[in-house]
Amino acid sequence: MSTTTAPLTDVRRAGAGHALVEPSDLPALKHSIAGEPTPSTATETIDVFNPSTGEKIAAVPAGTTEDVDAAVAAALSASPGWASTTPKERSLALLRIADRVEQNAEALARLESFDTGKPLSVSRDDVAQAVDTFRFMAGALRTTTSAAADEFVADHLSVIHREPLGVVGVVTPWNYPLLMAAWKIAPILGAGNTLVLKPSEITPLSTLKFAELVADLLPAGALNVVTGTGPVVGQRLSTHPDIALVALTGSVASGRAVAASAADSLKRVHLELGGKAPVVVFADADLAAAASSLRAAGYWNSGQECGAGCRVLVHASVAEEFTRLLVAEVESFAVGEPGAGDDVEIGPLVSKGHYEKVVGYLDRAREAGIGAAVGGGATGGPGWFIAPTVLVDVPVGAECAREEIFGPVVTVETFTEEDEAVRRANEVVYGLAASVWTRDAARSHDVARRLDFGTVWVNCHLVLASEVPWGGFKGSGYGRDLSVYALEDFSRTKHVMHNRTR
Structure with missing residues (x-):
């Protein structure tokens, strides 16, 4: 997968005179x-x-x-x-x-x-x-x-x-x-x-x-x-x-x-x-469905989501195809201010301090030789915007795959054996959420039980309901x-x- 070193994302602006709220709306x-x-x-x-x-x-x-x-x-x-x-x-x-x-x-x-x-x-x-x-x-x-x-x-x-x-x-x-x-x-x-x-x-x-x-x-x-x-x-x-x-x-x-x-x-x-939710994609998975799901599950609220599907572990035999599909999904995002149109999907990060933290993760990933298939840094201009990013060819144990970045960043790693995928998914200190992608029903039940996370989705991710519990294990x-x-x-x-x- 070819990589870029600079984001090419335009930020849509609301324009002068557009007021999202009036002073009377404030508490x-x-x-x-x-x-x-x-x-x-x-x-x-x-x-x-x-x-x-x-x-x-x-x-x-x-x-x-x-x-x-x-x-x-x-x-x-x-x-x-x-x-x-x-x-x-x-x-x-x-x-x-x-x-x-x-x-x-x-x-x-x-x-x-x-x-x-x-x-x-x-x-x-x-x-x-x-x-x-x-x-x-x-x-x-x-x-x-x-x-x-x-x-x-x-x-x-x-x-x-x-x-x-x-x-x-x-x-x-x-x-x-x-x-x-x-x-x-x-x-x-x-x-x-x-x-x-x-x-x-x-x-x-x-x-x-x-x-x-x-x-x-x-x-x-x-x-x-x-x-x-x-x-x-x-x-x-x-x-x-x-x-x-x-x-x-x-x-x-x-x-x-x-x-x-x-x-x-x-x-x-x-x-x-x-959380640092692993998304375990097996070779028999519906790759297009997985990539489409991550379009929301990995980037909802600009990735500032503790259950976000931010760490992909994909079988090596389908990694290139899956990454191509995911990048196509990410490239189609509309990035902008909330008042710039109802079709805006990615906004800024919440604060200057958090923005600098996420930029730091991306800078260190680049210095470690990890490439961005799309995005990879700040967009420029006023506000705290980060381009939606997919980091690829991420080595085992990389900081960006271990720690919670909490931004519009998804990392992609590969595996070859089921036991390896489960072991590596469980190696992070977090235990909030994970997902498994496979057409094999027996595998989906078995792997879900072996993943050490409070919520495990099968062939979906970040689907919540008031009737079911939400909470984690470990860290x-x-x-x-x-x-x-x-x-x-x-x-x-x-x-x-x-x-x-x-």
Whole structure:
């Protein structure tokens, strides 16, 4: 496969005078505590930038320990009342939240794209999935089950209760601000808890707007949002004595920090961390279908996706043909600002720091002699755009195939034996997601079972549903989002035994 050394990607611009959002669409740039916009106890702020242009668009409070304490106090005050509601009452509240989000779907999608740079098609999908998450949890929380009440000791009746934990601290990432907030808020509230949420300081706007939109649908203090940095706000959530569990979606480094901070108080931790999803393509696979699937699965949200199919392991006998098909798919992408048309598929990376990180990976790959069949670097111009890239002839153990780049970059390696493919797929520290491509049904079952990942797709990739769990193994953390398993993660089990002798 021939390679290039410079991307040839044009970035489509929205043009002067095109406003993705109006000033009135922005949320109050304050914390949300007890259902009200609340100023910080400090005057420091954090700038928020438009990734498409690099321009500052807002500034949010750099939250303090005192701000977190106030939010936790509000959540703690609301906790007994919310915990005592019936499943039906909590279900109806989640359904009202879903309706409110759906009513404001376009405004939320535009705000999300403005803040993150993602194409409108991605943001609209995020909002639709957020709505579905609340509606699913609204139904699921009314059907939770425990072990049947029974006598396991003569004349003693055992009853198993599922109880709320109390106050939950939440830290959400910058790549899916609204959707990842929904993945946490819905089951946490559904299980009867209250919460304090810290959105990423890079992309806080849609979460603040969400809190504004639903404030009248929940008891004051049930949902609180405090903006700020991980070392201050996140650290306080992890160590606060009145928080029962901390849930984080983020990097492995962030997960380690939260788990270490939570250890002193022995509070529970729920971690959904990074990934480096292998895509194992056997010689008998439908190569065109695999390449077409990776067009979305490898590059959705500009590859800023922890389950992205970013590491291809393809059988050597079909590697050239598969790479040709994949490159053709990638070359057809429309790259641009979210306001430049509904057909834009690839936007900028979320921040200057992340852009520089991804460029660094590409530079080091090139210095190591790894070629790019398409893309391979930045596009130039304002904003933080990286050309959609396919790195080919990647040697075993290369940095770009081991570490999470988290950009529009897919690497292609080859293998010759099935056992080799499984072993190499499992060698990374992550264990979030993987896929297997083959027409052999027996192989698909066997290989899927041998892959050490929380989700394994067969002849598809990055297909999600609210009914099935999402979470990883190894360095990708523990705990499950979505499905009834999330409700279980955000509740606790109590055994009550009654002596019924007379």
